[in-house]
Amino acid sequence: MERPELRQALVRLLGAGEPEVGCDECFAELDRYVELELAGADAEAAVPGLRAHLVGCPACREEYESLQALVGGEQAL
Numbered sequence: 001m002e003r004p005e006l007r008q009a010l011v012r013l014l015g016a017g018e019p020e021v022g023c024d025e026c027f028a029e030l031d032r033y034v035e036l037e038l039a040g041a042d043a044e045a046a047v048p049g050l051r052a053h054l055v056g057c058p059a060c061r062e063e064y065e066s067l068q069a070l071v072g073g074e075q076a077l
């Protein structure tokens with residue numbers, strides 16, 4: 001059952017206007033995000049909303065963590 005008014009209330013509660021990326025965009029930007037982060041750059045400013053998505057999405061967070069280990073490992077060599 002769709003409850004658009006409930007969804008709108010939730011969006012207001014969570015903070016309307018906050019940028020929030022979806023899973024597709026998250027996967028598309030994740031390499032760049034991790035590389036910037038490991039380089040010490042402001043990754044959150046470069047990809048607004050991705051951090052928020054990672055917090056709320058276990059699947060993407062897992063991908064992020066494995067990518068971080070992979071890229072970090074490469075840089076250590």
Ligand SMILES: [Zn+2]
Binds near residue numbers: 023026053057060
């Ligand atoms: Zn996701």
